[in-house]
Amino acid sequence: DQQVKQNSPSLSVQEGRISILNCDYTNSMFDYFLWYKKYPAEGPTFLISISSIKDKNEDGRFTVFLNKSAKHLSLHIVPSQPGDSAVYFCAASYANAGNMLTFGGGTRLMVKP
Amino acid sequence: DAGVTQSPTHLIKTRGQQVTLRCSPKSGHDTVSWYQQALGQGPQFIFQYYEEEERQRGNFPDRFSGHQFPNYSSELNVNALLLGDSALYLCASSAPRDSNTEAFFGQGTRLTVV
Numbered sequence: 001d002q003q004v005k006q007n008s009p010s011l012s013v014q015e016g017r018i019s020i021l022n023c024d025y026t027n028s029m030f031d032y033f034l035w036y037k038k039y040p041a042e043g044p045t046f047l048i049s050i051s052s053i054k055d056k057n058e059d060g061r062f063t064v065f066l067n068k069s070a071k072h073l074s075l076h077i078v079p080s081q082p083g084d085s086a087v088y089f090c091a092a093s094y095a096n097a098g099n100m101l102t103f104g105g106g107t108r109l110m111v112k113p
Numbered sequence: 114d115a116g117v118t119q120s121p122t123h124l125i126k127t128r129g130q131q132v133t134l135r136c137s138p139k140s141g142h143d144t145v146s147w148y149q150q151a152l153g154q155g156p157q158f159i160f161q162y163y164e165e166e167e168r169q170r171g172n173f174p175d176r177f178s179g180h181q182f183p184n185y186s187s188e189l190n191v192n193a194l195l196l197g198d199s200a201l202y203l204c205a206s207s208a209p210r211d212s213n214t215e216a217f218f219g220q221g222t223r224l225t226v227v
Contacts, residue, residue, distance in 0.1 A: 004155075032213035043117070043203055043218035044156070051213065089155050099144065099207040099216055100169050103155030 003027045004092050006104035013111050019077040021107050023090030026071060030092040034101070035064060035075045038087045047088075048075070080111045115140070117219035119204050125225045126194050134189045134222045138206030145187040146216065147179060148203040156203055162187050191224075199226045 005024045013019045021035075031052040036044035050057040050064045050073070057064050063076045077084055090104040118137045126132050138145050144163045148156035158171035162181035176192045185206075191198055201223050205216040 006155075034215055036218075041220070043119075043220045046215040046217065049213075049215055091155075093213060095213055099214060100146065100158050100161055100171075101148075101156075101205075101216060102158065103148075105153075105155045 001026075002105075003030075004090055004102050004104040006088075006090055006107050008107050009105070010108040010110070013080045013109065015082055015111055015113050016079045019075075019080045019084065019109055019111065021075040021077075021088050021090075021109065023073045023075075023104050024071060025073075025092050027092070027094075027102070028071075029094045030102075031095055032093050033064070033066060033073050034091045034093075035062075036089045036091060036103075037084075038089060038106070044089060077109075080109075082111050082113050085109055085111050117204055117206050117217050119202075119219035119222050121222060122220065123223045123225075125227060128194055128196060128226055130194050131190065131192045132194060132224060134191075134202050134204075134224070135186065136189070136204030136206075136219060137186045138204075139217045142206035142208040142217070143185050144207050145181060145185065146205045146207070147187070147189045148205065149173070150201040150203060150221070152200070159189070194226045196226050199224060 034049040035047040038044045066073045087106045089106045091101040146161040147159040150156040160170040165181045178190045181187045201221045203221045204219045207216040
């Protein structure tokens, strides 16, 4: 039972264009969502988060959108840079779970120069 | 601030053996969680320690156990290793426990069971 899903295992984008990474979830109790970026041989690095009371959160080139009715969130990267090439994980938690994270399977983003 | 540190970085063990992995949380963090990341998959929650007790546990057998020390550092122990235990083991620290906040991850320990 996969509660968080990232249906696209990989995404290729040209430098300077927008990257859109998608994530779906099934557990209605989730109220906090995070995106992590992972380079090879490193641990996941926190990128951006959003609470369920919001539908958008922006931090520089990164914006996360949350559609609670569709149980869907997306990460937009504008403009994409070659250094953004990494595996991106969507994760979810809920307030009484003590920051226990449920992760999606990841999407490998490749930004071509 | 050293962030979350894990040791060792790589480990090779034989099937049936036991292994201990170690984690020091980020300064100011009192909650430590362990995750297993198999190749090509997302991290899966193993368990979480707070105030030296296991507070939550994921769907992992009793062969997986842990400990948290008074200085908040933690150990993950795996007994009777199976080939399927080969994975990247990630430690994450966070605080405060009752609020939603991001978890900070270490670089992981790559365990290979042969």
